[in-house]
Amino acid sequence: MKILTFTTLYPNAAQPNHGVFVENRLRHLTASGQVAARVVAPVPWFPTRHPRFGRYAVFARVPRVEVRHGIPASHPRFVQIPKVGMTMQPFLLAAAAIPEIQRIRKEGHEFDLIDAHYFYPDGVAAAILGCYFNKPVVITARGSDISVLPQFRVQRAMIRWAAKRAAGIITVCQALKEAMLDLNLDGSHITPLRNGVDLKLFRPTDRQRARAELGLQGFTLLSVGQLITHKGHALVIEALRSMPDVRLLIAGTGPDRDSLESLARRLGVLDRVRFLSAIPHADLKRYYGAADALVLASSREGWANVLLESMACGTPVIASNVWGTPEVVSSPDAGVLMSQRNAQGIVDAVHALRTRYPDRDATRRYAERFSWDETTNGQLRLFSEILSHPTR
Structure with a gap:
């Protein structure tokens, strides 16, 4: 046809x-x-x-x-x-x-x-x-x-x-x-x-090598998406105040870039936030694999592809409990849904994930259900x- x-x-x-x-x-x-x-x-x-x-x-x-x-x-x-x-x-x-x-x-x-x-x-x-x-x-x-x-x-x-x-x-x-x-x-x-999700493109790679190449140290969150209000990057930055040993990578471009940098500076966490700008889609797998968790704090999502892409690389996710997201994150192997969409909700979800961090192979197997x-x-x-x- x-x-x-x-x-x-x-x-x-x-x-x-x-x-x-x-x-x-x-x-x-x-x-x-x-x-x-x-x-x-x-x-x-x-x-x-x-x-x-x-x-x-x-x-x-x-x-x-x-x-x-x-x-x-x-x-x-x-x-x-x-x-x-x-x-x-x-x-x-x-x-x-x-x-x-x-x-x-x-x-x-x-x-x-x-x-x-x-x-x-x-x-x-x-x-x-x-x-x-x-x-x-x-x-x-x-x-x-x-x-x-x-x-x-x-x-x-x-x-x-x-x-x-x-x-x-x-x-x-x-x-x-x-x-x-x-x-x-x-x-x-x-x-x-x-x-x-493209299971051939997004797959586990040499995690330690990727972390070394990207200069990552300590527990690292990755947030991927346009730099616009409803994506919730500001909430993740705010949550860093209560997580002094956590670092954040933000991949994306958009009109909120300057305000997000100003927020991180005002809160005293700018040294733990790295803005990556736009990353070619195929190159995201290196960042997914190197991070300890993907965090998506959106106020609305139909079906967020970044969640499955991260899981396919073996990295669990933390996500707001909105629209189709509970249909994506439906197992502890996948990650954690926030109990509330605010900075404290992110802090609590990160703590829950770190307390019972899933086996990365199990996270990959979960993603394989979504070819x-x-x-x-x-x-x-x-x-x-x-x-x-x-x-x-």
Whole structure:
């Protein structure tokens, strides 16, 4: 079958870590040999590449067309309009995508189905495109698109419209399905398919060598994710005050970098915090393997891939008890869930982990339960069923 993957969450040459979880799922799907895919991943239009414009200039450096891991990807530009952009964005995305999709069809990729990721604005735009091209649409809900955005009246209405128009809905955890049921959507069209982990890429390595190369001493926590408020890096930094023998590595970039450094300096723990900036996805395994624990203090997560990646490297995790995370961390071999999402909750969880630190081989074995095979087979079943019965 031929599919068109549509999403703004997809890596590109200028943003290699952006939406890598969508690319990973698609790579394993196409590796089955049963699916051919093209990707349309729009990016915001910006007029200049000059570095003075920061992340906006990065958009201008994204190539119009590229091939990643054998999968062609197009990046048409769409216009972001200040203030009214949130409401207009699905329509602007669809308008930008139509000419590119028409070009792809002329090249011979007459796709059978649109595979969309993130419900708003991407999924709504995909539903519009499905109407325009008369193709079935499957939308994957991934986190804040369902846990946060339906709080806004207009966005909630558009999400519900897209969900009712979709031939199928995938959620990356059961908790997101339950939230969609709360929106009075038909549960028979919602299929939870959790993300997997690349067990060949993320695997145990020479831990002592990695620690020596990275200059690690003592018990070391690793926090991976964008430097934005809801990821909770500030809570981990605050927790260090009560853990004088613990050090912290933070991998990621984002607008909160300066404020996080200021916080660490103000609390007197800056000498025990190392900011790593962006780490290429494939290189994270060295940091996972060298750390004593991954800590994820997010206020919301659909299905946090970093948790499984760390476990696959043999490193247990400490995580906030939110959304799909309890479905990921469901055994002492995996790690510890915080009893409360604050600095004291992190301190207590670190103490609990250190008191009963799991065998690293057992942590790896736990992660091996989450290969991509189950997810790929679930997608193939769903897509085949939809294409066999094109009308709902």
